[in-house]
Amino acid sequence: MGISTQSHGIQSMLKEGYRHLSGLDEAVIKNIEACKELSTITRTSLGPNGMNKMVINHLDKLFVTNDAATIVNELEIQHPAAKILVLAAKAQQAEIGDGANLTISFAGELLQNAEELIRMGLHPSEIISGYTKASIKGVEYLEELVESGSESMDVRNKVEVVSRMRAAVASKQFGQEEIICSLVADACIQVCPKNPTNFNLDNVRISKLLGGGLHNSCIIRGMVLKSDAIGSIKRMEKAKVAVFADGVDTTATETKGTVLIHSAEQLENYAKTEEAKVEELIKAVAESGAKVIVSGGSVGEMALHFCERYKLMVLKISSKFELRRFCRTTGAVAQLKLSRPSPDDLGYVDSISVEEIGGVRVTIARNEEGGNSISTVVLRGSTDSILDDLERAVDDGVNTYKAMCRDSRIVPGAAATEIELAQRLKEYANAETGLDKYAISKFAESFEFVPKTLADNAGLNAMEITASLYTGHGSGNAKLGIDLEEGVCKDVSETKVWDLYSTKLFALKYAADAACTVLRVDQIIMAKPAGGPRRDAAAAAGAGMDED
Amino acid sequence: MSVRVLNPNAEVLNKSAALHMTINAAKGLQDVLKSNLGPKGTIKMLVGGSGDIKLTKDGNTLLKEMQIQNPTAIMIARTAVAQDDISGDGTTSTVIFIGELMKQSERCIDEGMHPRVLVDGFEIAKRATLQFLDNFKTPVVMGDEVDKEILKMVARTTLRTKLYEGLADQLTDIVVNSVLCIRKPEEAIDLFMVEIMHMRHKFDVDTRLVEGLVLDHGSRHPDMKRRAENCHILTCNVSLEYEKSEINAGFFYSNAEQREAMVTAERRSVDERVKKIIELKKKVCGDNDNFVVINQKGIDPPSLDLLAREGIIGLRRAKRRNMERLVLACGGEAVNSVDDLTPESLGWAGLVYEHVLGEEKYTFVEQVKNPNSCTILIKGPNDHTIAQIKDAVRDGLRSVKNTIEDECVVLGAGAFEVAARQHLINEVKKTVQGRAQLGVEAFANALLVVPKTLAENAGLDWDTQDVIIALTSEHDKGNIVGLDLQDGEPIDPQLAGIFDNYSVKRQLINSGPVIASQLLLVDEVIRAGRNMRKPTA
DSSP states (O other): OOOOSSOOTTGGGBOTTOEEEEHIIIIIIHHHHHHHHHHHHHHTTOSTTOOOEEEEOTTOOEEEEOOHHHHHHHHTOOOHHHHHHHHHHHHHHHHTSSOHHHHHHHHHHHHHHHHHHHHHTOOHHHHHHHHHHHHHHHHHHHHHTSOTTOSSOOTTOHHHHHHHHHHHHHTTSTTOHHHHHHHHHHHHHHHOOSSGGGOOGGGEEEEEEEBSOGGGOEEESEEEESSOOSSSOOEEEEEEEEEESSOBSOOOOSSOEEEOOOSHHHHHHHHHHHHHHHHHHHHHHHHTTEEEEEESSOBOHHHHHHHHHTTOEEEEOOOHHHHHHHHHHHTOOOBSSSSOOOGGGOEEEEEEEEEEETTEEEEEEEOOSTTOOOEEEEEEESSHHHHHHHHHHHHHHHHHHHHHHHOOOEEETTTHHHHHHHHHHHHHHHHOOSTHHHHHHHHHHHTTHHHHHHHHHTTSOHHHHHHHHHHHHHTTOTTEEEETTTTEEEEHHHHTOEEEHHHHHHHHHHHHHHHHHHHHEEEEEEOOOOOSOOHHHHHHHHHHHHHO | OHHHHHOTTOEEEEHHHHHHHHHHHHHHHHHHHHTTOSTTOOEEEEEOTTSOEEEEOOHHHHHHHHOBOOHHHHHHHHHHHHHHHHHSOOHHHHHHHHHHHHHHHHHHHHTTOOHHHHHHHHHHHHHHHHHHHHHHOEEOOOOSSOOHHHHHHHHHHHHHTTSOHHHHHHHHHHHHHHHHHHOOTTSOOOGGGEEEEEEEOSOGGGOEEESSEEESOOOSOTTSOSEEEEEEEEEEOOOBSOOOOSSOOOEEESSHHHHHHHHHHHHHHHHHHHHHHHHHHHHHOOSSOEEEEEESSOBOHHHHHHHHHTTEEEEOSOOHHHHHHHHHHHOSOOBSSGGGOOGGGOEEEEEEEEEEETTEEEEEEEEESSOSOEEEEEEESSHHHHHHHHHHHHHHHHHHHHHHHHOEEEETTTHHHHHHHHHIIIIIHHHOOTTHHHHHHHHHHHHTHHHHHHHHHHOOSSOHHHHHHHHHHHHHTTOOOEEOTTTSOEEOHHHHTOEEEHHHHHHHHHHHHHHHHHHHTOOEEEEOSOOSSSOOO
């Protein structure tokens, strides 16, 4: 082992364990392969008839879902190129909260078609330039496809809201979308602020309670806390609420304090003064008219005793954020220390009670009147994984609501938009001269995967459906989509499947962006994986233990 | 061998073996970075130890992340880093220029030339090129009114080599405006006064220039305003939280009243400070004005509560660098004690608002008067896009700064390199006596690597050699032309608006031959001591 004199290239210059991949075959094609793998995983989950995946993550937690965002999140993708797709999906999820699957699958499809082009002899940079042109044009076309009259909507009109939300929810929970949509729409409309663009996702809470079925689910105007009241008073009607952020207990100094006691009397007296002090405080609260005390920290035994005596209901909410939400629900202002609250700082609830649902004791704070800005969707289901999946569907619904508050424009769903885009882009490609033509027409072709996959997942004949869609669109019906239940093509204004324009727009942009990024890379330099216990080894050990 | 006698573990490479090793290393490094050069260069993907992705085209970033081990390569990489420190751009050019110098030398050495003679030739050529550069540069007059167009062209040239075209063009305006914003007459430009902030949000094309400041934290009190207009801004470095005494102190009390008294006493000094701020607020604020306190130290919950009740927005734990920028952006001055609170020490901003992204909070201080500090807010859907833009913005800022300070620019697109080469071959070479001529020639040919690589990376159907011939013959006719990467034809860089920084080229010409000479004059490589390559454990 001497200083190498012969070795050429970069490999010899890198640290041990580094890997370097470059060139078309080694880097680009490999990257595409990896992305294709990823998109084949998510693709079968696309659409209302998409299949569920069972994912077990490194913590041995089981996920049964067809929500692509969850799947890719838990898969912990290692391959750098595939990771770019995952990042695009995550960005989509963060921005819109829906359409992650579309992003990944579409990017995968774009890359797959790019591979064909590369094999045909095109240079990746030519493909990128074509794809970029196509995506810009695609965005233009997409805007033209916006259903006229949908620019403005009343976000408080349940029918309109449901019609826009249905497609998003149906792709997660097919067959139950009516129930979920109506729940979500109610919840969202209720908390929608004056200016709908300020709609806050945090104001729609989801509470999962095991047992019952979806039809037992309901909306509560207020909050559901998964904890019991501390004292013996479990129910209060039309009560004022005082909220204390720091805990209901005797006050303490920041510096350590020591009680100085000289004699037995003093000891006795000390306890009494302490008692008197707490009583004074609790009394002050009670006199202010408050009937319910909510504490953000610990509740002292003595304080509790006096609360009982003054007939105050005591709740403990230890999460800071939960406490803030509670403040929003009741309109209370959190006091830092236990003291007499001013009347303005008191909140109000119509009723607050401890109820038992499915064996769990929960505290439900209801506020039917105005001023309430939080609503809770109580989901019921028979198993944890069903509940989790329902939650994701509701999440998507709420996210869609948020997106429609910002931009209410809609485009035809059920693959109608995709086919129309494909068709128009193909025409555009034909008009184009030069090498971009090939890439643009492949970009157009990539859209076909949507109807194909939808049909495939529903067990229909994909080719037939796609062909008849094309025929329909060719003859000028831009709103022709698939009716998955009957297995025929129908005008979406009949089936009422609408997608949000912004979902499609972002998915299209992110997917094209991710695909181009993957194509742009021609060299990969990988560092040695960082140390620490290897996860798969640990998982293997864990699996081994299970068998014992 | 003698070293072996002294230390049996030492490894030695002699004479030609040593030379070849260094040359190979230089060529290897050149190969890696070659494909980065120019607007048509490709992207490299770097995967970190923990699987994090970085995409880059920037030579400097690449060298930093690659963790090179070969000694020669390290030397070259250091030169590139020095290039980046001084001029902020041209790292890739440095590396490939050195590589090419070594390649040219290799040929001469194989033909039996002594490296020393070559080095002499390099030295002559270097001096001549620097002289030529001074004649070749295009002066730019930097009066009070700066020629924005030329700055934009320089910034665009730099940015386009780091990012794709659409984004680069958009960033050009941002970068130029931000430098002009912080520029003060008669003072050196301090690029730190441009805050670069990122948000993982939307698309890369949503990146924008904020005239004001963006802070990456928000108020910590739920009842504070999220948005306020017409704000008086107090920038301060005053602790508004209870601090424990240094000495070990304790309280002694014997009943609850006494304890209560102590609790209030403990807080009194903090409360008083807060009250002073509130007093000031009452003094300066009318009905429509708002008051914002941005504190470098902490503000504890009771103080926040007091502020919130007065309708004051309180931000705690601001970064030190932002305190300086805030004062530059909003005016006023940073206050270190509540005793010197005066209305004059307050700054002013038209709009202060908070933007929440998931868990992260951002506070925007906008619509300020006559800002001398600004923020480039980078947006991107994911971390690697953001990092890429960040690196590019930094280089873009540097290039604008360089132009303002150099007061001149150099024609780009390979025009300078071709012109310098022709100058060396046609003029300088004849004045040189003896074998050093070959050194000059090697140097001259090495300069051509830049246009050559540009042509190669553009990857179109024309032949690299053809391109070079076309360029040199145009130059011989007296036309100064560069390379058009769209169709491979010679173009006038002046018309196309392709300008490089003078200082970048200067540094490149200066450092390249020096390091190449050093490497050529190495005749023995000795590695003694423990071999770090073999894992010892």
